[in-house]
Amino acid sequence: MKLLNSSTVSRNSRLKLGAIIVALAVLIILPLCIESDYIKHLLIMVCIGTILGMTFSMLYSAGLITLGAAAFYAVGAYTSTMLVTSLGLSFWAALPLTIIISAVLSLGFGAIFVRNAGVAFVIITLIFVQVIVIAAGQIEFLGGWGGIMNIPRPDSLGPVEFVSKRDCYYLILAILLLIVVIYNAIYSSRIGRAWRAIKLSPNLAGTLGINAYRYRLLAFVIGSTTAALAGCFYAHYFQNITPGAFAGWLSIYVQLYAVLGGLEFYILGPAIGSVIMTFVPEYLRVVKEIEPIITGLLLLIIILFFPGGILGTIKNPPDFNLTQLKSRLNRMRISKAQGDKS
Numbered sequence: 001m002k003l004l005n006s007s008t009v010s011r012n013s014r015l016k017l018g019a020i021i022v023a024l025a026v027l028i029i030l031p032l033c034i035e036s037d038y039i040k041h042l043l044i045m046v047c048i049g050t051i052l053g054m055t056f057s058m059l060y061s062a063g064l065i066t067l068g069a070a071a072f073y074a075v076g077a078y079t080s081t082m083l084v085t086s087l088g089l090s091f092w093a094a095l096p097l098t099i100i101i102s103a104v105l106s107l108g109f110g111a112i113f114v115r116n117a118g119v120a121f122v123i124i125t126l127i128f129v130q131v132i133v134i135a136a137g138q139i140e141f142l143g144g145w146g147g148i149m150n151i152p153r154p155d156s157l158g159p160v161e162f163v164s165k166r167d168c169y170y171l172i173l174a175i176l177l178l179i180v181v182i183y184n185a186i187y188s189s190r191i192g193r194a195w196r197a198i199k200l201s202p203n204l205a206g207t208l209g210i211n212a213y214r215y216r217l218l219a220f221v222i223g224s225t226t227a228a229l230a231g232c233f234y235a236h237y238f239q240n241i242t243p244g245a246f247a248g249w250l251s252i253y254v255q256l257y258a259v260l261g262g263l264e265f266y267i268l269g270p271a272i273g274s275v276i277m278t279f280v281p282e283y284l285r286v287v288k289e290i291e292p293i294i295t296g297l298l299l300l301i302i303i304l305f306f307p308g309g310i311l312g313t314i315k316n317p318p319d320f321n322l323t324q325l326k327s328r329l330n331r332m333r334i335s336k337a338q339g340d341k342s
Contacts, residue, residue, distance in 0.1 A: 040165035047172040053257030053270025055223035062219040063199035068125025069254040074246035076228025077235035091154040102228030110220035136243040147242030262309030
């Protein structure tokens with residue numbers, strides 16, 4: 001039996017490794033097979049969306065629901081922009097400084113926010129996003145509501161100049177893969193196990209010696225710093241930023257990336273959700289008038305009937321028993337008839 005189990009695990013590991021290698025090969029070759037810069041741009045947006053979705057999933061894994069994913073996305077974008085445009089630093093010098101500054105800020109704010117878990121945390125993070133957006137719009141040094149234009153692209157690395165969509169895609173892909181490796185290592189470590197215990201029951205986790213506040217604060221800092229890293233790339237890729245780009249709806253979309261893919265799939269779930277939420281609305285623009293309606297209906301169907309998300313549904317497909325369905329409809333019909341008689 002042990003030999004059988006070990007051979008099964010070994011086979012599953014080889015299959016998983018093979019799938020990862022194939023996926024990496026596809027991601028690397030994909031822009032070489034696509035001529036359209038528009039499609040390459042969408043792929044870049046998928047990578048950004050995946051990173052943001054992963055930050056939401058990280059907080060969810062620790063039992064926190066946030067509506068403030070866009071806050072440190074904006075902090076990263078504005079911090080990197082000011083370091084480059086005002087201090088004259090290169091993108092590669094501004095990048096680590098942006099990460100450090102965002103980590104310090106997230107530690108300071110998180111120390112206050114995380115003490116209020118539950119609904120209070122959701123409301124606080126939503127308000128925090130609005131404060132960041134309004135502050136960026138009111139401060140002239142940050143460009144005001146008109147934003148900041150002509151932000152330099154990332155400085156060249158040897159022959160790579162980061163002017164084309166393909167070069168920018170490979171840069172964000174490298175950032176995404178680095179984050180995936182780090183996140184996977186964290187989820188597989190004692191920290192990840194502590195987060196899962198806290199999510200199941202903070203009180204029970206406390207009896208096991210797990211400090212829920214500290215572990216949640218760690219999740220907040222890591223997630224916020226990751227969002228800031230994505231914001232840093234965003235600013236230099238689009239070469240302009242405005243406060244409106246980080247408004248509350250962005251945080252809602254970040255939630256949808258994770259929910260659509262599957263909340264229990266902390267890395268692959270946001271990737272699947274980001275692909276759907278990026279490509280489906282874009283290709284529905286041919287019916288611009290009803291595109292929001294179609295997108296909204298698709299989201300409602302998935303959320304209401306497939307609460308486990310796409311990956312959750314694939315892993316545990318719902319049991320559509322027609323006999324039970326007919327029986328339930330008959331009972332409803334009988335109950336309605338009895339109500340009409342009374």
